[in-house]
Amino acid sequence: xxxxxxxxxxxxxxxxxxxxxxxxxxxxxxxxxxxxxxxxxxxxxxxxxxxxxxxxxxxxxxxxxxxxxxxxxxxxxxxxxxxxxxxxxxxxxxxxxxxxxxxxxxxxxxxxxxxxxxxxxxxxxxxxxxxxxxxxxxxxxxxxxxxxxxxxxxxxxxxxxxxxxxxxxxxxxxxxxxxxxxxxxxxxxxxxxxxxxxxxxxxxxxxxxxxxxxxxxxxxxxxxxxxxxxxxxxxxxxxxxxxxxxxx
Amino acid sequence: xxxxxxxxxxxxxxxxxxxxxxxxxxxxxxxxxxxxxxxxxxxxxxxxxxxxxxxxxxxxxxxxxxxxxxxxxxxxxxxxxxxxxxxxxxxxxxxxxxxxxxxxxxxxxxxxxxxxxxxxxxxxxxxxxxxxxxxxxxxxxxxxxxxxxxxxxxxxxxxxxxxxxxxxxxxxxxxxxxxxxxxxxxxxxxxxxxxxxxxxxxxxxxxxxxxxxxxxxxxxxxxxxxxxxxxxxxxxxxxxxxxxxxx
Amino acid sequence: xxxxxxxxxxxxxxxxxxxxxxxxxxxxxxxxxxxxxxxxxxxxxxxxxxxxxxxxxxxxxxxxxxxxxxxxxxxxxxxxxxxxxxxxxxxxxxxxxxxxxxxxxxxxxxxxxxxxxxxxxxxxxxxxxxxxxxxxxxxxxxxxxxxxxxxxxxxxxxxxxxxxxxxxxxxxxxxxxxxxxxxxxxxxxxxxxxxxxxxxxxxxxxxxxxxxxxxxxxxxxxxxxxxxxxxxxxxxxxxxxxxxxxxxxxxxxxxxxxxxxxx
Numbered sequence: 239x240x241x242x243x244x245x246x247x248x249x250x251x252x253x254x255x256x257x258x259x260x261x262x263x264x265x266x267x268x269x270x271x272x273x274x275x276x277x278x279x280x281x282x283x284x285x286x287x288x289x290x291x292x293x294x295x296x297x298x299x300x301x302x303x304x305x306x307x308x309x310x311x312x313x314x315x316x317x318x319x320x321x322x323x324x325x326x327x328x329x330x331x332x333x334x335x336x337x338x339x340x341x342x343x344x345x346x347x348x349x350x351x352x353x354x355x356x357x358x359x360x361x362x363x364x365x366x367x368x369x370x371x372x373x374x375x376x377x378x379x380x381x382x383x384x385x386x387x388x389x390x391x392x393x394x395x396x397x398x399x400x401x402x403x404x405x406x407x408x409x410x411x412x413x414x415x416x417x418x419x420x421x422x423x424x425x426x427x428x429x430x431x432x433x434x435x436x437x438x439x440x441x442x443x444x445x446x447x448x449x450x451x452x453x454x455x456x457x458x459x460x461x462x463x464x465x466x467x468x469x470x471x472x473x474x475x476x477x478x479x480x481x482x483x484x485x486x
Numbered sequence: 487x488x489x490x491x492x493x494x495x496x497x498x499x500x501x502x503x504x505x506x507x508x509x510x511x512x513x514x515x516x517x518x519x520x521x522x523x524x525x526x527x528x529x530x531x532x533x534x535x536x537x538x539x540x541x542x543x544x545x546x547x548x549x550x551x552x553x554x555x556x557x558x559x560x561x562x563x564x565x566x567x568x569x570x571x572x573x574x575x576x577x578x579x580x581x582x583x584x585x586x587x588x589x590x591x592x593x594x595x596x597x598x599x600x601x602x603x604x605x606x607x608x609x610x611x612x613x614x615x616x617x618x619x620x621x622x623x624x625x626x627x628x629x630x631x632x633x634x635x636x637x638x639x640x641x642x643x644x645x646x647x648x649x650x651x652x653x654x655x656x657x658x659x660x661x662x663x664x665x666x667x668x669x670x671x672x673x674x675x676x677x678x679x680x681x682x683x684x685x686x687x688x689x690x691x692x693x694x695x696x697x698x699x700x701x702x703x704x705x706x707x708x709x710x711x712x713x714x715x716x717x718x719x720x721x722x723x724x725x726x727x728x729x730x731x732x733x
Numbered sequence: 734x735x736x737x738x739x740x741x742x743x744x745x746x747x748x749x750x751x752x753x754x755x756x757x758x759x760x761x762x763x764x765x766x767x768x769x770x771x772x773x774x775x776x777x778x779x780x781x782x783x784x785x786x787x788x789x790x791x792x793x794x795x796x797x798x799x800x801x802x803x804x805x806x807x808x809x810x811x812x813x814x815x816x817x818x819x820x821x822x823x824x825x826x827x828x829x830x831x832x833x834x835x836x837x838x839x840x841x842x843x844x845x846x847x848x849x850x851x852x853x854x855x856x857x858x859x860x861x862x863x864x865x866x867x868x869x870x871x872x873x874x875x876x877x878x879x880x881x882x883x884x885x886x887x888x889x890x891x892x893x894x895x896x897x898x899x900x901x902x903x904x905x906x907x908x909x910x911x912x913x914x915x916x917x918x919x920x921x922x923x924x925x926x927x928x929x930x931x932x933x934x935x936x937x938x939x940x941x942x943x944x945x946x947x948x949x950x951x952x953x954x955x956x957x958x959x960x961x962x963x964x965x966x967x968x969x970x971x972x973x974x975x976x977x978x979x980x981x982x983x984x985x986x987x988x989x990x991x992x993x994x995x996x
Contacts, residue, residue: 248575328491339718340711341673347695430587449593468586632826640840641815654830
């Protein structure tokens with residue numbers, strides 16, 4: 239208990255130190271480089287400041303939700319198919335793993351070319367980022383289910399389909415859910431990176447334009463917003479992972 | 487089974503190319519967006535001239551940021567991973583920083599370091615160091631406590647415990663971190679290049695995309711992807727070799 | 734018998750408390766007293782979680798007692814003394830990136846022994862435990878029993894008077910365990926070491942020991958110390974050994990039960 243308390247105190251101290259350094263640095267450089275926290279935090283809690291930001295938040299949120307939905311549905315179906323069908327798995331798992339090793343942003347210029355600057359290219363980019371961890375962990379989860387569990391189900395007279403629903407999916411669930419959670423976090427990254435690299439709407443676009451116009455207070459407000467969104471989404475990911483909890 | 491799989495793999499890739507060629511030739515899509523494979527192949531011929539200098543720039547920045555980022559990451563990972571208090575205090579910060587889109591800090595870096603080599607390098611180092619730290623911390627913390635206890639029981643000094651027990655025991659995860667680190671460095675450099683629009687492969691790709699030079703863009707994309715895959719596979723083999731006697 | 738009775742290790746009023754999370758300390762050991770004579774094979778047995786390993790770590794100087802002390806030759810132990818004691822852990826704790834030879838050399842390397850000398854010594858003890866031919870193998874290439882032989886060679890190579898063994902054969906099957914026990918007896922007699930041996934196996938305790946300390950469930954206390962006056966070489970299935978086993982079992986049964994109920 240005392241140890242945890244000490245840890246907490248040091249953590250707050252670090253946070254305090256960061257804000258202090260930020261404030262002191264901004265006092266010594268021009269406002270166009272660094273807005274001080276004393277200017278940023280009031281804006282952060284000023285509801286009216288969000289009037290023109292809110293539509294962009296909803297666009298970014300929309301992109302995250304759509305790409306995550308697509309990645310989860312296709313990732314799970316492809317993953318289950320490859321996981322249960324051994325020939326398909328030995329064929330396509332190496333190809334998927336190889337593509338996963340490519341730095342994702344490599345695909346983005348092509349997506350911009352195909353889909354234009356608006357939301358579609360962001361959704362597609364986030365989808366690519368998110369699809370791989372979901373499909374690969376589903377394949378891994380399904381193909382690594384202990385053979386004994388499956389044998390036991392057959393021995394009790396379960397059909398192939400029943401075994402799949404009642405044994406394979408529950409047994410593979412923790413790995414699959416952790417893949418989904420990773421995928422969810424990557425959707426946020428994909429959407430923000432996509433927007434910042436060129437777009438029309440969304441938080442990333444606002445961040446990039448605030449920075450290029452040297453509106454640093456606005457830049458910080460938007461950055462903190464993105465951090466909050468990312469943490470909130472990661473928290474959702476943790477909840478998803480816990481759905482497969484085994485009382486641990 | 488494996489033979490059939492390899493056959494199917496080649497077949498799949500061939501089928502993708504054939505279908506791709508067919509839909510463009512039959513006029514289903516505009517070749518302005520999707521050039522036929524034959525035209526992409528033709529672009530490969532002019533590729534060396536196109537990517538020569540940018541390739542060299544990107545490679546330099548990637549290797550530099552990889553060296554700095556992974557060196558720093560391994561050192562910090564070992565330090566933080568082996569200290570209980572240090573770990574408990576810092577880990578939430580490190581993981582927090584890792585789990586948000588790091589790109590939002592790129593404009594800030596640019597404000598301070600200007601548009602150019604320095605900011606690209608700084609961003610790529612930041613991009614590399616975080617995953618490396620996290621993997622190394624995981625590896626160090628997973629070291630069997632009895633291995634350390636035994637070294638203490640025979641009178642090992644703190645330095646000896648690090649050099650003779652903790653580091654060799656965590657070596658597989660250090661190598662895994664290096665493997666991931668090089669890809670993250672490349673990713674960081676490419677993102678920064680695309681954002682800064684100044685130099686390198688990332689900028690080139692962005693430029694080709696906005697200029698609708700789709701065949702060239704395809705050629706560059708395929709080239710970079712293949713390089714990344716080759717690096718990853720080679721390091722993966724190396725990792726397996728090291729891992730063989732361990733586990 | 735006079736030589737045998739000379740006290741080497743003395744454990745006095747040893748108590749160990751642990752932080753139990755919510756500020757409530759857990760008593761792992763309470764007021765433990767006993768002494769071990771020179772060249773004695775002394776076994777500590779008790780239900781799992783009774784603090785046997787804690788006790789051994791305290792004797793080894795790897796952990797500090799909350800109160801009480803451990804004396805070796807009348808000198809207080811407060812840190813590991815590799816000149817005096819070698820320790821062997823449960824499930825071997827070998828370094829899997831080193832070959833058998835280099836694992837056995839490890840302690841000597843730390844001690845600063847020259848390369849040639851530590852090689853000679855390591856090879857000697859590898860032969861003594863019957864692992865010749867496996868010097869250049871990595872731990873992962875060995876069976877469970879062979880790993881334990883390697884760990885034994887590693888502990889012996891330090892050539893200390895005292896050998897502390899924490900359930901060294903605990904992860905092995907019954908036959909391998911017996912076989913290694915036999916070899917350990919032979920090596921013990923050859924090298925004239927003092928051994929403190931922690932185990933949860935009744936057969937092992939009865940088969941190997943000069944004396945057996947039975948510990949109570951948490952907090953760990955000395956419940957009783959048995960003398961095993963069976964001449965060696967012993968037969969693991971003899972009535973005498975079985976008699977000792979039965980005695981200890983009766984002593985330990987209630988403790989184990991109370992441990993299971995208490996979680």
